[in-house]
Amino acid sequence: MESITIKDVARLCGVGVSTVSRAINNHPDINPETKEKIMQVISEHHYIPNNSARNLKRQDSKTVAILMKGIANPFFHEMIKILEYEVEKKKYSFLLHHVEEDEDEIDVAMELEKEKKLCGIVFLGGTVGHTEEKFRQLTTPFVLCTIGLRRDVDPAICSSVSIDDVKEARRMVSYLCSLGHERIAFVAAREDDIAIGRMRLEGYRQALEENHIPFRPELVLYPEKGMNAYSMANGYQVTKRFLDSNIPATAFFAISDNVSFGVCKAIYDAGKRIPEDYSVAGFDGIEMGKYYYPTLTTMRQPCEEMARETMKILFSRIEDEKGNKHKVFEAELQEGGSVRRIKA
């Protein structure tokens, strides 16, 4: 089955290629009859324009790309709906692109930039470990969403939308302390994590300090080698091991909601109850937490507002070339049934 091109269509219609081009791109200067004829031939022969050729030629393309790191994060799914809605409201095209765990999202962005002639990029999730030089190679306006910056990167070179992970983790742990918990296990990211994993751990430490509770290394539960730190399986595994060790604790604070489901399961499997025997708190505020039993106490990131703000900043950069902005949102402590007071 030979591929039919714009030339073939032109020949079949007895017109020039530019006329066909005008027809498919809704250009004004074209005779309606000619256009109709062309469109009919196109649909009869199932002509499909080649996007590579189009992108090669085009200058602008009015498309915004979302580069999403990791595929299975339900937290992102809720944001993407809004990001997409906002992009299309502005009459721009929307391109969702996955970045593999071992890929460098900036490299991917640079390729896409040239390939699709993007006019804006949103980075959703991923590492903070990029150097300033790396960011500078991007020629398109972009916004980091739920990603912090390295300290040595000049904030002026990019925009971001995020929460204060240190502060919000601290709030959650302080909340647990206020309910009488002192032995709070922290289900952590990898020990070498320099992104949000590190920040949430820092918040945990700060809260303990503020509440005059000694930091106990044996209460920080790191994933085993090769385990995805943000998986339910990890939460289950480390909690099981911890419970077997008989180190005392009254509460678990997991680095994400997803992980906390694994924590809960391990507690149940050990024949214990939530929250009677152990309190469990998560982080993110994904939908599943509300459906879990008991409902999960968590720190909810305001993903709708964050998504909207992300696009607002991006479009202001696209349209007005204004300076970069860094917006930090407040998270919301959602009290569920998974945490209880243990002291009057």
Add this chain to the structure above:
Amino acid sequence: MESITIKDVARLCGVGVSTVSRAINNHPDINPETKEKIMQVISEHHYIPNNSARNLKRQDSKTVAILMKGIANPFFHEMIKILEYEVEKKKYSFLLHHVEEDEDEIDVAMELEKEKKLCGIVFLGGTVGHTEEKFRQLTTPFVLCTIGLRRDVDPAICSSVSIDDVKEARRMVSYLCSLGHERIAFVAAREDDIAIGRMRLEGYRQALEENHIPFRPELVLYPEKGMNAYSMANGYQVTKRFLDSNIPATAFFAISDNVSFGVCKAIYDAGKRIPEDYSVAGFDGIEMGKYYYPTLTTMRQPCEEMARETMKILFSRIEDEKGNKHKVFEAELQEGGSVRRIKA
């Protein structure tokens, strides 16, 4: 920031463009020194080849695309890992592409086919409503994964990997019957669903008939207008409404695991217990079901095997042009804690 092209690199190195092309594409006939020189200039100047131009010129590209309908389905996430692994094992490139809910996946596939010079396509999820003519327009080998075919489509024109949704739904409902359940509510897809929603409902009917239990329309719970039938919110909403109506039932069978979490939540919110007051069964076998409390009784689709078989069939079509195959897998009834026997 001007974009640097292959010509610029050639000029900077004092060589011809074809030599640069040879260098970046790992062609054999090139002097190692020349190549090294070129690669150095490339990395210094951050040259990035334009993929549009490459795809335009290239004949083959040894890439397999996965077209995934819907982004949030956790069942697919587990398959994608394996699909990707298998593709890369064969030294092909892997391209994951999302299809919006309102897009036609075949149209998307035809565009991508031309744009990226694909050599194989996997359709993951989506509708069964395509005509034979539509399928014929695809020039690339493809496999439908977890998608059934319309009855009027000649099975010889495509390959597929799936389960027998009618049969497996029937098995689940028969299982519930065998435990003494007679009033089993079915949390259904949209009434006009012609895909798996319809098939699973058909299985439900057949099981009732086999067990000499009358089919009661009031036990089929359809989503409200505008609701995503496969969402937790839908499960919650219809179950809540049903419980409020006081129509008696002892068990719920939901069209997917995700929906069943909504069902459970509504039951808990009504002050009832699972499985003491109501049994709940799902369908798919996603990871969350094992972490839920109680663990979810479900019909597990063997996604690893299905993913592997999908790629096996696809590569046999790509490499040998063999005929099409249709493989139907057996699902596995996983007994969790969400279902109980109510009769000796």
Add this chain to the structure above:
DNA sequence: TTGTACGCGTTATCAC
């Protein structure tokens, strides 16, 4: 309103 011709950045086919 329409057609011709050129160029987008790359790879492939030749000669050398």
Add this chain to the structure above:
DNA sequence: GTGATAACGCGTACAA
């Protein structure tokens, strides 16, 4: 081993 040069399919000045 290397360098011109012709495509690839399309959009768009520019001429008609």
